[in-house]
Amino acid sequence: MDERAAGTRASVEAVFREERGRLLATLVHRFGDLDLAEDVASEAVEAALVHWPVEGVPARPGAWLLTTARRKAVDRLRRDQAYAARLALLAAEAERTGGAVPEEADGGLPDERLRLFFTCAHPALPAADRGALTLRYLAGLTTQEVARAYLVPNATMAQRLVRAKKKIREARIPFRVPEPHELPGRLPGVLQAVYSIFTEGYAASSGPLLQRLDLAEEAVRLGRILHRLLPAEREVTGLLALMLLVHARRDARTGPDGELVLLDAQDRGRWDRDMIAEGEALAVAALTGGPPGPYGVQAAIAALHDEAADAASTDWPQVVALYDVLLALNPSPVVALNRAVAVAMRDGPAAGLALLDELAGEPRLRAYHPWVAARAELLHRLGRDAEAADAYRRALELAGTEPERSHLRRRLAAVAPPER
Amino acid sequence: MKYMLLIYGSTDTQNACTVEDWMAYDKEVQEAGIFVTGHSLADLTTATTVRVDDSGERTVTDGPFAETREVLGGYYVIDVPDLDVALDWAARCPGARDGGTVEVRPVAEF
Numbered sequence: 001m002d003e004r005a006a007g008t009r010a011s012v013e014a015v016f017r018e019e020r021g022r023l024l025a026t027l028v029h030r031f032g033d034l035d036l037a038e039d040v041a042s043e044a045v046e047a048a049l050v051h052w053p054v055e056g057v058p059a060r061p062g063a064w065l066l067t068t069a070r071r072k073a074v075d076r077l078r079r080d081q082a083y084a085a086r087l088a089l090l091a092a093e094a095e096r097t098g099g100a101v102p103e104e105a106d107g108g109l110p111d112e113r114l115r116l117f118f119t120c121a122h123p124a125l126p127a128a129d130r131g132a133l134t135l136r137y138l139a140g141l142t143t144q145e146v147a148r149a150y151l152v153p154n155a156t157m158a159q160r161l162v163r164a165k166k167k168i169r170e171a172r173i174p175f176r177v178p179e180p181h182e183l184p185g186r187l188p189g190v191l192q193a194v195y196s197i198f199t200e201g202y203a204a205s206s207g208p209l210l211q212r213l214d215l216a217e218e219a220v221r222l223g224r225i226l227h228r229l230l231p232a233e234r235e236v237t238g239l240l241a242l243m244l245l246v247h248a249r250r251d252a253r254t255g256p257d258g259e260l261v262l263l264d265a266q267d268r269g270r271w272d273r274d275m276i277a278e279g280e281a282l283a284v285a286a287l288t289g290g291p292p293g294p295y296g297v298q299a300a301i302a303a304l305h306d307e308a309a310d311a312a313s314t315d316w317p318q319v320v321a322l323y324d325v326l327l328a329l330n331p332s333p334v335v336a337l338n339r340a341v342a343v344a345m346r347d348g349p350a351a352g353l354a355l356l357d358e359l360a361g362e363p364r365l366r367a368y369h370p371w372v373a374a375r376a377e378l379l380h381r382l383g384r385d386a387e388a389a390d391a392y393r394r395a396l397e398l399a400g401t402e403p404e405r406s407h408l409r410r411r412l413a414a415v416a417p418p419e420r
Numbered sequence: 421m422k423y424m425l426l427i428y429g430s431t432d433t434q435n436a437c438t439v440e441d442w443m444a445y446d447k448e449v450q451e452a453g454i455f456v457t458g459h460s461l462a463d464l465t466t467a468t469t470v471r472v473d474d475s476g477e478r479t480v481t482d483g484p485f486a487e488t489r490e491v492l493g494g495y496y497v498i499d500v501p502d503l504d505v506a507l508d509w510a511a512r513c514p515g516a517r518d519g520g521t522v523e524v525r526p527v528a529e530f
Contacts, residue, residue, distance in 0.1 A: 171526045172502045174503065
């Protein structure tokens with residue numbers, strides 16, 4: 001491929017990153033088959049790369065791609081006897097619509113992505129694969145990119161996606177948006193899939209980098225799409241608000257050498273004020289008009305941090321009160337841990353430590369380095385440096401990313417200077 | 421698409437569902453036009469397991485294939501459009517309550 005062709009290819013691919021999700025969702029809806037939709041969507045983009053540089057970009061690029069992809073799908077179905085029944089359905093549909101590509105108010109393809117969100121996060125699929133499927137089919141990442149996102153070998157990720165697709169196809173997991181009465185049961189799974197992508201980007205579970213901002217940005221982008229599709233669902237609004245309010249701190253969260261900088265030590269001048277303003281407006285919307293949901297409450301907590309000039313002037317009583325609400329909605333030891341840290345800021349380290357020690361029996365926290373590190377920090381503030389040093393050593397054994405480990409090493413050196 | 425609903429009961433807890441609950445559910449399945457087949461199985465103490473080895477020798481043993489806390493008590497095969505509908509019917513089944521479990525398996529088509 002010569003240089004000019006490569007340039008065209010890159011720009012066409014960039015343009016269709018966004019359109020690709022829609023195209024794929026529309027094709028999946030039409031053909032009920034992820035593999036087929038994926039193949040013909042790729043073929044249509046390939047065709048665009050051949051035709052557009054010569055013939056010019058069509059007036060409605062999305063419709064051109066859909067028409068091309070549909071034609072390729074029909075060709076393929078004709079060749080495959082197993083799809084005969086599906087082809088008949090398709091013919092009936094074409095007769096109804098006259099074969100025209102419907103157009104949305106924004107000039108794009110009809111947006112069927114919501115169906116795909118619910119399919120990718122279906123409770124019948126393994127929880128660990130839902131984020132991967134969402135990244136692959138809604139964010140439009142390649143399998144290699146998804147593998148990199150979850151720090152697993154390409155072959156492993158490819159296998160997981162194939163297995164998930166097989167279940168979707170063979171158990172016939174539908175491509176549909178649940179009825180309103182089903183939403184309370186189904187929406188949390190979709191939100192969790194998107195949030196799991198964000199948290200993996202925000203605090204990578206292992207590896208050399210603390211943050212993987214491209215992944216966090218992908219999650220924010222998915223959150224925006226979801227918010228556009230379900231504007232009245234307050235937890236969707238809350239999730240987007242939460243991600244924006246946390247993502248606004250990205251530049252201050254790591255130091256010049258990639259080391260971890262905790263919230264209380266961050267240069268708040270480097271926080272993204274526009275993003276905070278957007279997040280706050282969404283957080284208000286998420287908490288208006290009904291009882292709060294867990295994402296709305298977490299967004300409110302993030303907003304309190306973002307509003308404060310420094311850690312000391314943070315409204316800690318309000319933070320604790322919000323953690324109380326969150327704990328009632330979502331009684332998890334991790335939430336209890338965060339609440340204990342906020343109590344330490346409000347009432348002093350002894351009160352916080354007492355709460356942390358109450359959680360010592362929680363199996364989920366025993367190997368959870370933030371719990372061990374929080375204990376170490378409070379022990380240090382209480383002047384119990386020998387115990388603090390032990391706790392930092394234990395946290396070091398458990399921490400996953402190099403920036404976290406080097407942060408813990410520095411803390412350990414501060415409480416227990418190496419002997420000469 | 422046909423799905424088998426395998427209804428497992430726990431040997432530890434007593435299912436509080438009454439015969440009326442089961443009859444009502446059965447009636448719903450029949451009236452919805454999705455019933456393909458289904459049976460309630462006799463007590464586990466009546467189970468017998470058969471194996472035939474490579475030489476054709478038959479071994480007959482008393483009891484179920486595997487000793488577990490979960491006991492297959494009955495099944496339905498229903499014909500519904502997709503997994504979501506199958507899961508809805510599984511959730512309505514009295515066997516899914518009180519510590520019971522309903523496993524939903526698509527029937528393979530050849």
